[in-house]
Amino acid sequence: MSNLGFLATLRGYVAERKGERDEMQDAHVVLDECTADFQQLTPKVSRVAYYAVFDGHGGKRASEHSARRLHVHLAHKLPKDFSGTVNNFDKEMKRQILESFKVMDEEFLKEASTHKPVWKDGTTACCVLVLNDTLYITNLGDSKAILCRYQSETKQHVSVPLSKDHNPSNYEERMRIQKAGGNVREGRVLGILEVSRSIGDGQYKRCGVINVPDVKRCILNSNDRFILIACDGLWKVFDADQAIQFVLQVLQDNELQPPEGSNKTLENFRFETACNKLASEAVRKGSADNVTVLLVSIHKV
Template sequence: MMSGSFLSGTMNEVSNGTTHHKREGNLVDEDSVSKKSKVSSLVTESAEKPGGNPDCCVSERSQTVLDEIDSKKCNNFQKEVSKEEVKEDQIHDHSISSEDKIFIEADVAEDKGSRHTMEDAWVLLPEAGLEFPGKLRCAHFAIYDGHGGRSAADYARHHLHLNVLSAGLPRELMDIKAAKKAILEGFRRTDEGLLQESATGGWQDGATAVCVWLLGQTVLVANIGDAKAVLARSSSANEDGTSCTLKSIVITREHKAIFPQERARIQKAGGSIGSNGRLQGRLEVSRAFGDRQFKKVGVIATPDIQSFELTEREHFMILGCDGLWGVFGPSDAVDFVDKQLKDGLSVTAVSRRLVREAVRERRCKDNCTAIVIVFRRNK
């Protein structure tokens, strides 16, 4: 497990090409792609830009993200980061002046690609602390990329965030160390519960994950497997408030069995890497929720956790499953989203266009899910 403060990074490009699948299996090519762009029942849908291309509009389906949370309290999706009280012993200064208030806009789109079924699941919670209220602003976003089925992804979607909250995610004063400890414990509890349920239910599928928690002005990103988070950050901010050229920064680190550090850990646990680079010749990723049959040979659900502070330089984030990043490089995706936002499109329209571009134009054949999170400043 690598846990550290994420302050800067390089543009780690992902090569475009055919998506690799976590478990071996046959794909079925389909001439027509059935696309679903989903808006959580916990958020208010953003609208397409008036006069925009009607082809950008796709059918919508609401999804209850967490059954335990009262959706009536979360109708307004564009939320203001609340002003925090600061004490001398606080680890980070999270006070936000009236000039520095940050608003969050986010939405998600998905497409099953050429697969027969959709095995991805997602979470959009702009107000993510309702069960554990506190002074500290809390939002949560996540993508769970299932393989071998959807049961593991759905279980994680319903349990991870509540497990992280109950494990002590800070709700009053920001404490980076306590936040990362709560996330680690939340992942452990979720995987433990998932393995018990899968044994009872007789299923063995797994799920990778990329998750974001926004606490005050601190962003924490946790991942297992090959789902990624990419940050769009400008090199500096001009005096008039306009930004310079955006850089794409890959916040997450992939966990694949073929990578040296993961390979060594797997071999120490008694597992082996086949000539195809897969664990036991079958599983491509080395960290995931579930995958009960591979847990004794090195698969773990311990995430890498990174953190950074929101400033005027951070513009937006893109979360995506490996289907998206198999056909989009990080810089390419940032440029695509930036252009759409500058054209005045809503976050809903941008997320739809990003996924449609991946599947229909770049021929992503895997399930494809993307969340776009935009940070707006109060001018």
């Protein structure tokens, strides 16, 4: 746990584009302040925030279920005891996050199995839970989170990866799938599913597709500018550095001012504009997929 002398002010902005798909199957959650939902963490934690993007496939039921339920499970399961070391707390945090994903997946698959025909929806998940100024980043599938950090030595903004993709073509993922009796063809599980870990996708769970996310920890510092979470609809046409530079270009555009009479601050207006422009640019660059972009501004007081 970080116990820094300052708390960054966080504000989330989101933009969605359907792209060429028939429906929007992504879902997202923006909770700039949800400390009251995590009462077991107080008074040691003075701020909890939560941001998440879920990239659905085969339908939108798995992504919408995850958006409704994941933070509820987390709120119930996160550790209450702060008396141990930081390492012990982090270990317990990770254990309870993994348990939350497991329970949520089982919950959805149970619901899916009661329908005829059985729901075949699945979803990725990329979530950032903020306790004070410590980020716990949890990723399942190929949605991605990055941090924009200013490097004072080089006087440049750089992208810091916060998540790890789970692709069937990755050696360890492929080996697990094959060991479970599945196979990977053309970079997909059974030649169909693009991700090797997900919520839902009941028909692929017997083929080695699992609900175990990667969990990383990162502490915000005074050089951090924003967090970017997005589904693969963005990452198919932008790499991390390109996305960071695109957003910065909009944020630094001095001609970009809130409309007269607007109650938005300059920072709010520019972040909102950057979020929308990045999503639109992904579609313009040829991303045929749903695109969801979630930007979290980091402001030091």
